[in-house]
Amino acid sequence: MNLLKYFPLGLFVVMAFAACDLDPLGNDGPSGGPxxxxxxxxxxxxxxxxxxxxxxxxxxxxxxxxxxxxxxxxxxxxxxxxxxxxxxxxxxxxxxxxxxxxxxxxxxxxxxxxxxxxxxxxxxxxxxxxxxxxxxxxxxxxxxxxxxxxxxxxxxxxxxxxxxxxxxxxxxxxxxxxxxxxxxxxxxxxxxxxxxxxxxxxxxxxxxxxxxxxxxxxxxYITVGSSATLPGTFTWQNLGIPYRFIPTNFGITTYTRLVSGCTVNVEPGVVMEFSTGTGLEVDDNAGFTAVGAPAMPILFTGVDKAPGGWEGLYFGFTQSVNNRIEHAIVEYAGAGDSDAAIYMWANPRLQVLNTAFRSIDGCAYRDSNSDPFDNPNFSESGNTYDGVAGDVFCGS
Missing domain, CATH: 2.160.20 (Pectate Lyase C-like)
Incomplete structure (x- = not known):
């Protein structure tokens, strides 16, 4: 028998099966495709x-x-x-x-x-x-x-x-x-x-x-939805990009609130950007430690770089020994009813050291319980104030 006579047909069959085995995405493989x-x-x-x-x-x-x-x-x-x-x-x-x-x-x-x-x-x-x-x-x-x-x-x-x-x-x-x-x-x-x-x-x-x-x-940046924390001790780490706080619940929730039993430690070099109308609140029995370093200050700033671009920091009732801000910059705060970069309610315990306040729409500090300012649990030293529209210390 002349086998060459049948070769073209056999070759065609082999080629046909090979073509059917091709991956439709162009990947040849042992299983014929994805x-x-x-x-x-x-x-x-x-x-x-x-x-x-x-x-x-x-x-x-x-x-x-x-x-x-x-x-x-x-x-x-x-x-x-x-x-x-x-x-x-x-x-x-x-x-x-x-x-x-x-x-x-x-x-x-x-x-x-x-x-x-x-x-x-x-x-x-x-x-x-x-x-x-x-x-x-x-x-x-x-x-x-x-x-x-x-x-x-x-x-x-x-x-x-x-x-x-x-x-x-x-x-x-x-x-x-x-x-x-x-x-x-x-x-x-x-x-x-x-x-x-x-x-x-x-x-x-x-x-x-x-x-x-x-x-x-x-x-x-890390987009942070304004909300309450949980009880516990937490560290907000320096991720190399800012945390940006935004309103949530259709604009109803505007403050990030540290609840009772919560302590937050902020690492040196952290940048916290606050959208219009937002701020940070430290409740009773909560603690907030933001201690930077001379070469790595912690920055509290507004998304809008203008006085009153965000609300500010609020401390209410808390007597935590952890409430300390040091080697930080607080800028563009003072919007809203507090009219201050740092607002204190019911004589909270707080230390502010070696911190720069700049471009504030209102006072640097406001004591809601007395006029003039007289919070016995507050201490500050080594701070600078540049472009503070109101007094450094304001009463209720």
Missing amino acids: ELLDCSAFRENLTLEDRGLDVDYIVDCRAFVDADLTIEPGVTIAFESDSGLQVGDNGSITAIGTMNNPIIFTGTDKIAGAWSGILIESADVKNRLEHAVIEYAGGAPFNSNDDRGGLILWADAGISMNNCRISNSAAYGLNLAYYDYEIRDISSCTFTDNRDPVFAFAEAIHFLDKSNTFANNVNN
């Missing part, structure tokens, strides 16, 4: 393995994770427009990559907002992200609350997150827009090329560690 994951698959325990492709899996829906989702090193998942992962109360996500084999959550389109992102509702201790990348998210919100971001944590949620990168989000990189978190770790992560790197209410900003990097974001 696997489209059915949304129902996430309602049972699921492990996603590295299939050796540039893109291993595609998700084209808002997948609800109702069991344990484990993602192995080297896996890349691409999300179609408006798709994402929502980890429910009974679910968990464990995505532990390595330095050389990170786990990548990306969009099929490489543009900011190409997919929704990851929303975590559970506090499961298995919620871990390590050496993982979340990119091109922050698209369609998950709910009517307009929750948008690369990674969003719901109320009471928990996570451990380190050596991760969140980039190119059309909204926040990390969105901590709720309360009572069980966050175990957010460290050594990079937030870059997002619209905003992080949103957090005041009770959550202590979770942000200075080992994180924040760079090249459109708005390169």
Whole structure:
């Protein structure tokens, strides 16, 4: 038999099968291309393995994770427009990559907002992200609350997150827009090329560690929603970018309030920017320590660089020995009824040392309980006053 006679037909068949084995995204691999994951698959325990492709899996829906989702090193998942992962109360996500084999959550389109992102509702201790990348998210919100971001944590949620990168989000990189978190770790992560790197209410900003990097974001500051803290002792670390305090609850909540039993320590070099109408309040049995250094003062300033750009600092009743401001700058304060940079109610205990007051719309200090100023629990020295519109010391 003349075998050459049949060769062209055999070659055609081989070529046809080879063509069918091509990845539709242009990735040749052992499994023939990315696997489209059915949304129902996430309602049972699921492990996603590295299939050796540039893109291993595609998700084209808002997948609800109702069991344990484990993602192995080297896996890349691409999300179609408006798709994402929502980890429910009974679910968990464990995505532990390595330095050389990170786990990548990306969009099929490489543009900011190409997919929704990851929303975590559970506090499961298995919620871990390590050496993982979340990119091109922050698209369609998950709910009517307009929750948008690369990674969003719901109320009471928990996570451990380190050596991760969140980039190119059309909204926040990390969105901590709720309360009572069980966050175990957010460290050594990079937030870059997002619209905003992080949103957090005041009770959550202590979770942000200075080992994180924040760079090249459109708005390169930590957005802090005005709210009450929790009881406990917390440190607001120097992250290398400002904390910017904004009103919340449709403008109703304007003060960040340190509640009874809360002590906050502010590290040297921290910059705190306050939007119009906002301020910081230290309640009874709360403590506030803001001690900078001569070369690294703590800055309290307004977003608007004009006298009266923000309200100021309020101390009410508190007799905490921790109430101390030293090597700081307080500027552009004095708006509102307090008409002072620092307003004191009911003779609180407070020390202010080696601090510069400048461009204040009103007094430097106001004592609400006496006229003239006569708070026996207040002491100050080594301070300077430049551009203070009112007296340095004012009574009620």
